[in-house]
Amino acid sequence: MSRIGDESADIASAASSRRHEQRYVHKVGKPPKQRLVDEISHTFKETFFHDDPLRPFKNQPKSKKLLLGVQAVFPILEWGRRYKLHMLKGDILAGLTIASLCIPQDIGYAKLANLDPQYGLYSSFVPPLIYAMMGSSRDIAIGPVAVVSLLLGSMLRAEIDPKLHKADYERLAFTATFFAGVTQFVLGFFRLGFLIDFLSHAAIVGFMGGAAITISLQQLKGLLGIKSARFTKKTDIVSVMRSVWSNANHGWNWQTIVIGVSFLAFLLTCKFIGKKKRKLFWVPAIAPLISVILSTFFVYITHAEDDGVEIVRKIEKGINPSSVHRIFFTGTYLAKGFKIGAIAGLVALTEAVAIGRTFAAMKDYHLDGNKEMVALGTMNIVGSMTSCYVATGSFSRSAVNFMAGCKTALSNIVMSCVVLLTLFLITPLFKYTPNAILASIIISAVVGLLDYEAMILIWKIDKFDFVACMGAFFGVVFIGVEMGLLIAVAISLAKILLQVTRPRIALLGRVPRTSVYRNIQQYPEATKISGLVIVRVDSAIYFSNSNYVRERILRILEDEEEMEKQKIHHLIIDMSPVTDIDTSGIHSMEDLHKALKKRDIELVLANPGQAVLDKLHASDFAEAVGDERIFLTVADAISTLVPKMQP
């Protein structure tokens, strides 16, 4: 639009709009005070039931309510009734694909947790069944995952040596799994799901990346055929690399390296193909199983194990034995199991919920985080009683599940049936599978967790997040998994506290040819009004920042008086972003008011929100300032204070 032409019209209309402001200044809304009970119940509802889970139950007959209640606990009853035959193809195909992917992974992941291979398979049989009945995500693929296996393994080993006290180690593992489930269940049941949001996206990316490195390093043992006796128990990069080199001259086994590296190359190529052509997603999905079959067959006929090629050797046949009696419900290991379980459970939860949300957003269906947690919790509790260790949603397998066109949780049932058959029929064959293959399968599975693109994006978007991300990453790589986790959470919390301690205080100016007032940093063309200072406090005013806010505003005043070389007679505080104020905040506002009086500057407030206004009145501060000095907008304030001001 041509500006020159409109000038006159602009001024005219601007003038008219100014007249308009002058004639009509709307009062600041001051609704009747809420009753305390309502106030509290409202806060409570927003905190724990913001998603209003009971909505469908409203004004329904009793019988219907009951049905809905049961369906709420077992969504399978709900989607099962609506199940169409045409969905079946997708679900079965997807189920078979993730099964072929999970079987070799499970065996490997079990080793990460220092458990016998069959426990990995067990954990892919029972938990998926439970989840399929209770979970509401349609795309998640349940089973053991690399990161949790590693975390669990390293924490358990810190308590019990898995070689020397195998039985106790396994018992502690089940105990931890039990409490992992309990933790998840309790969080979900008491609607405390939001607690896991305190592990920020950046932190997770960093943590996962670090875990990927650590896990891959662990695999060097299997890949180079180093005897575990000679290999370090530590997980940090320094000690791992040292023990790798120290074994270089006599500890490595070339046959193993040949097998491992060649299959690793094969797997990574398949992964690459899958990435390039999304239609060929099944290539990387079945590659692991193929390599297991090939390598096992190869070892079987060549008896490579006699040349020092480490093989699985022993794997139990048959389905999950009960393990109820093996859980520590008493003794010193109870507390340890609880601690380990709680941590592992939370990490597992974060991973599962993140996956669930991602796919729910893609297909736009609602996912109740808390209900998910209850499902995952139950699944792990039952799992701990049927010889499973902590299971959760796997990033890689869920993606495959999604791409294979799964429609419902049925794909998980299909998968666990396949695992069942495996346990019954073909597990014995796995005993010739070389560990090197499992190592290369794990590596090719976890490389995806090292999401450098996400890291770059985080760097571009938010430097502080990047710090959290790197903190987690290096914490895991150089110190250990738990430490990395701790660092990540600590930095994330520090960020929040910093933000509420140092809110932005913006100096406002009038955006030309409008009656809008904006931050002059962002709108350099915005003009200040002489004798007036307009600031905006960009946060709730709480004890953590109340003093800062007061001091900062006073400093802005001094700067302005210096720069403008003239007396300031009004200070307008735009309170639009001030969502809340507490007693400390009120006190520092009062102090500010006192200080301003001393310099005879008038304090004017613009657009205080409901909560703030209530408190200003409750504390009689509003009276002290004077209701006539509280306006709906900055523009109203200006038009009243400086009637003959030119726009």
Next chain:
Amino acid sequence: MSRIGDESADIASAASSRRHEQRYVHKVGKPPKQRLVDEISHTFKETFFHDDPLRPFKNQPKSKKLLLGVQAVFPILEWGRRYKLHMLKGDILAGLTIASLCIPQDIGYAKLANLDPQYGLYSSFVPPLIYAMMGSSRDIAIGPVAVVSLLLGSMLRAEIDPKLHKADYERLAFTATFFAGVTQFVLGFFRLGFLIDFLSHAAIVGFMGGAAITISLQQLKGLLGIKSARFTKKTDIVSVMRSVWSNANHGWNWQTIVIGVSFLAFLLTCKFIGKKKRKLFWVPAIAPLISVILSTFFVYITHAEDDGVEIVRKIEKGINPSSVHRIFFTGTYLAKGFKIGAIAGLVALTEAVAIGRTFAAMKDYHLDGNKEMVALGTMNIVGSMTSCYVATGSFSRSAVNFMAGCKTALSNIVMSCVVLLTLFLITPLFKYTPNAILASIIISAVVGLLDYEAMILIWKIDKFDFVACMGAFFGVVFIGVEMGLLIAVAISLAKILLQVTRPRIALLGRVPRTSVYRNIQQYPEATKISGLVIVRVDSAIYFSNSNYVRERILRILEDEEEMEKQKIHHLIIDMSPVTDIDTSGIHSMEDLHKALKKRDIELVLANPGQAVLDKLHASDFAEAVGDERIFLTVADAISTLVPKMQP
């Protein structure tokens, strides 16, 4: 103003202002991206140097800079040079008054800390001198205070029994004092002063009130003349009252009770008089000294101590001996001393800074919190080497100091001189002072800390603050001082986290006869626009709330579609209050955008701030939404989306 008359004119002008909006829609400011270094250095400056302490140094000659530097460390050089004779009267008078008040209090407070009486006096001699040189508050009165003495006493006793291992107990006390000073100094020096802001006003009120109760209960021992051997060591109300009653029949001493209660009555009356007539503030100020003199004289002539009236008995004469060699710089007590010192130091700091700020606001002079901490820290470090225990600013004495018309920190020097003379000349006389008097002096001193008015105000203003306040109060009264402190901090932090986890999402409507859009809860008269939903997110969007924000907005959409019984085609998010967004926030905005696309609802953003806009662009989300869908104000957005809309 009459509304009917203006109607037509209003509509006309509103229409014109609408035309105006339509013709001229200002672009959203998008300044050139900040360089990373600037960004970081800016954040750093705002966090640690927001008060710009180096400003006076700007463009000054070297010599001047040096002088300013020295003055910054020793403000006395600055105000000393400007000192006028007419100030002297006020300072001397104030000094004498607080001296007369502090001498008896010191002796009592020393007993609270389980130390010999002279240590109280020592702590009113050296620290005030140091503070007078380095501190920048003009009204604060330095010395031992009740709460810190109690806290220190109870924490020290937990480690060492003051009766059995007197020497070690004293050594640990000096060690704690040393580290209290170090903590304060370090916080100030590294500009971490804001950390103490995390103890909210409400928490302090509760904590102080609880401490007042606990301290008064402790005094029942002295007031009733119960032998300390028979009295409980615990501080919680239950065990104290129990041991008071258990001693009722044979443990009490009527002579003591008579003396104690009568003087307590006298002191409280004086306090009452002082409250009623502000001109008579000196009455409660000198009352303690008078009662000490009277009672001491009375005991001296009647030899009441033979009738079981407990007296001070032993008090050292002469000034502070050095105690450098008595500080534990090695051994197990080092760590314990550090822990105790850090806690006591922080509490002392909170009290001193609160006092300093209060009076600074009253007289409107600037007070650099961090500089104060350095001063207090140095003062306690030096104190710990000259047989003093933790000293800080006293609420009651500072108020007296202020009312007595002190002009500068000189009044502290005067006070410490009087204390010096006392130590030299009259301390021996104190050995006949009955403990009952000290008890009643302490009680009358701490009742003021139980600030029920403030508690009522907190209840009126902010319920959550009240919870924190009561948590601290009952924590102290029923469990113990440290516990109360812990509870207070925990609740305060929980409040912050809750606020950032559950921000308000407001539904906006157009305020009649304006182009202003406000929360329809606060402005019920505001009108929604059919087919549009306008929401405002009242907080930064961070990992802690990003999922909540997304889910909440989607739910509002559903509610609206239900209520309005019609399709929503636009969602406008007013981002004015959104001060910042992190990667998690971006991701959930992207998820929201996906979900909206699925329901073909267009996403429109209004007034994103600078930081947010940068990140929206960095993440290409702004491109995904489309720059043409990002407006300066909601009004602009509406006038563009719905040109023919009626106001």
